[in-house]
Amino acid sequence: MDAATLDELRTLRARAYGPSADIDQDPAALQRLHELEARSSAPDAPASEEADLVVSAEPAPIQARPGETPVPRGAEDVLVSDEASSTEKEAAPARTRKPRRISGRSVALWTLSVVGAAALAAGLTYSLTAVSPVDATTGVTQIDTLEPDPFVELPSGWFGAGPSSVAFEYYGLTLFESAGGYSGYGTDCFSVVGSEQLPEPGADTNSWTMSGVIYSGCRAGAFPATVQFVVDSNAPQQLRDRFPADSALQFIFDGSRIGVFLAPGDS
Incomplete structure (x- = not known):
C-alpha cells in the first residue's frame, strides 16, 4: 500500500x-x-x-x-x-474497528418510542385543553336585587318555612327561606310560589293545599341556591304583565338577598 x-x-x-x-x-x-x-x-x-x-x-x-x-x-x-x-x-x-451500524430492530424500537411519546404528549395536551370553560350565566343580565320584606307573614312549617325565615316579594311572587329537608338537600334553601297561594294568618298549615306551582332550590357547596323558570300561563298575572311570555327568569339566593336575572333577547 x-x-x-x-x-x-x-x-x-x-x-x-x-x-x-x-x-x-x-x-x-x-x-x-x-x-x-x-x-x-x-x-x-x-x-x-x-x-x-x-x-x-x-x-x-x-x-x-x-x-x-x-x-x-x-x-x-x-x-x-x-x-x-x-x-x-x-x-x-x-x-481497525469498523463503523457501528444501527440495526433495523433498534431503529424500529426507537421510532416506536418517539411515536409513543408524541402520542402521550398529544393525549395530555388534549386532556388539558378539551374542556372549554362554560359560564353558567353567559349573556344573562341582572335586572333586580331583592331585599327581605318584613311585612310578609309566613305560617311556620308551611312548605318548609321557619319562624325566622326571610321573605321577598316580586311581581306577584313570594320567595321565602325554607328548610333544606323539604325543598331539597343543601343549605340556604328558598322556595318560590304565587303570592295568592299564601295561607291566611292563623290557618292550619297541616291541612293546607295549593293549586299553583312551587319552585325551590338549595346551595350545594360553592354553587348558590338557584331557581329558574320560563314565564307562562301558570305565572301570576303581575309577572306576565311585566315580562312577555317565554321570558326566562333566574333567581339566585346568596343567603340574605336575591338577584333576579333575565335571559338575553327578552324584555
Missing part, C-alpha cells in the same frame, strides 16, 4: 471514527474504507502500514537517531521511535 493510499485510509478512518464522523452518509466512502482496511490487514501487508508513520520526503535513506529504529518499506527508510511504536500498536485496534 503506497503513501497516497495510506493517506486516503487515514482520511476515511477519521471520517468513520473521529469526533465528526460522517461516513455513514457516504456509502461510496464507506465501501472504500472497507476495501482499504481489508488490504491493510492482508498477511503480506507490512505491519508498519497500520501505524501513523512519518515518511521521509528525501529519497535517500535517513540515519536513525538514538532511540529510533529504521523500518524499511520499499525504497524508503521510515524512522519510528520506540515510544511511538508502542503508542501506535496500542492505538491500532481502535483504528
Whole structure:
C-alpha cells in the first residue's frame, strides 16, 4: 500500500471514527474504507502500514537517531521511535474497528418510542385543553336585587318555612327561606310560589293545599341556591304583565338577598 493510499485510509478512518464522523452518509466512502482496511490487514501487508508513520520526503535513506529504529518499506527508510511504536500498536485496534451500524430492530424500537411519546404528549395536551370553560350565566343580565320584606307573614312549617325565615316579594311572587329537608338537600334553601297561594294568618298549615306551582332550590357547596323558570300561563298575572311570555327568569339566593336575572333577547 503506497503513501497516497495510506493517506486516503487515514482520511476515511477519521471520517468513520473521529469526533465528526460522517461516513455513514457516504456509502461510496464507506465501501472504500472497507476495501482499504481489508488490504491493510492482508498477511503480506507490512505491519508498519497500520501505524501513523512519518515518511521521509528525501529519497535517500535517513540515519536513525538514538532511540529510533529504521523500518524499511520499499525504497524508503521510515524512522519510528520506540515510544511511538508502542503508542501506535496500542492505538491500532481502535483504528481497525469498523463503523457501528444501527440495526433495523433498534431503529424500529426507537421510532416506536418517539411515536409513543408524541402520542402521550398529544393525549395530555388534549386532556388539558378539551374542556372549554362554560359560564353558567353567559349573556344573562341582572335586572333586580331583592331585599327581605318584613311585612310578609309566613305560617311556620308551611312548605318548609321557619319562624325566622326571610321573605321577598316580586311581581306577584313570594320567595321565602325554607328548610333544606323539604325543598331539597343543601343549605340556604328558598322556595318560590304565587303570592295568592299564601295561607291566611292563623290557618292550619297541616291541612293546607295549593293549586299553583312551587319552585325551590338549595346551595350545594360553592354553587348558590338557584331557581329558574320560563314565564307562562301558570305565572301570576303581575309577572306576565311585566315580562312577555317565554321570558326566562333566574333567581339566585346568596343567603340574605336575591338577584333576579333575565335571559338575553327578552324584555
